[in-house]
Amino acid sequence: MNDSFLNMASIGDFDPLNASIPATKVEITVSCRNLLDRDTFSKSDPICVLYTQGMGNKEWREFGRTEVIDNTLNPDFVRKFILDYFFEERQNLRFDLYDVDSKSANLSKHDFLGQAYCTLGEVVGSLGSRSEKALGGIQGKKCGTVIVKAEELNNCRRERVSSELFCVCVRRTP
Numbered sequence: 001m002n003d004s005f006l007n008m009a010s011i012g013d014f015d016p017l018n019a020s021i022p023a024t025k026v027e028i029t030v031s032c033r034n035l036l037d038r039d040t041f042s043k044s045d046p047i048c049v050l051y052t053q054g055m056g057n058k059e060w061r062e063f064g065r066t067e068v069i070d071n072t073l074n075p076d077f078v079r080k081f082i083l084d085y086f087f088e089e090r091q092n093l094r095f096d097l098y099d100v101d102s103k104s105a106n107l108s109k110h111d112f113l114g115q116a117y118c119t120l121g122e123v124v125g126s127l128g129s130r131s132e133k134a135l136g137g138i139q140g141k142k143c144g145t146v147i148v149k150a151e152e153l154n155n156c157r158r159e160r161v162s163s164e165l166f167c168v169c170v171r172r173t174p
Contacts, residue, residue, distance in 0.1 A: 022088065025153040026124060028081040030066060032097060032135070034144035035073040038111040043071045044099035046113060048146070050081050053092035060094060068100045073144070082153070083120060091120040095146050097135060114143030123150045 030048045038044050047068045051060040066077035085091070097113035104110070114135030123131045129150040135143035 023084050023086045026083050026085040026120065027151045027153055028083060028123070029077070029149040029151070030081075030095065031074075031076045031147040031149075032144055033074050033147065034142070035075070035097060035135075036099075036113050036138070036141060036143055037073055038099040038113065043073050044111070044113060045070045045101075046072065046075045047098050047100050047110075048075075048077055049096045049098065049107065051094040051096065052083075053094070055089065085120055085124060085150075085152075087121075093118055093120055093123075093148075095133075095148070097143075097146070112137065114138060114141075114146075116146045118148065120150070123148050124152070 028050070030050075032046060032048070035044055035046055045068050048066040050063045050065070052063045053060055063083070064079075064081050066079045069075040069077065083091070094115060094117050096107075096115045098107055099111040099113055101110050115137045116133035116135050118131055118133055123129060129152075131148050133146050133148070135146055137143065
């Protein structure tokens with residue numbers, strides 16, 4: 001037999017349990033415009049909570065929270081979310097906005113400002129990887145909009161520095 005034929009990969013070399021699913025890291029940035037004003041003597045102090053939906057059970061799980069920005073109806077949150085983007089899977093996202101009224105981590109202690117749904121693919125595939133969604137969830141009220149931007153990251157690796165885990169990423173440049 002020909003040596004080059006022996007060096008070719010065969011179907012027997014494919015192990016579906018160890019095959020990697022095509023994915024990339026995506027950094028999500030959140031901003032809002034024209035949020036409801038729930039405070040009496042000042043403006044709302046918004047926070048955004050990101051939820052992701054499990055593939056099998058469709059249960060919404062909290063992924064993370066932005067920082068609270070005091071006294072604004074048009075926040076540009078600094079804290080970003082880093083998600084794995086799986087090209088062939090529908091990844092549902094939900095953004096819930098609250099007006100923070102105390103130091104409590106319990107969201108029921110704060111005023112709900114609205115929510116929006118989208119998929120990660122919708123954001124990544126939109127013009128400029130930027131998607132704008134109307135916030136809903138409060139009957140009869142215009143709750144404002146949420147702006148979600150995605151930026152693909154590459155060369156991601158996780159490093160442990162002392163007891164904390166950090167994700168070190170390099171932005172992809174064209």
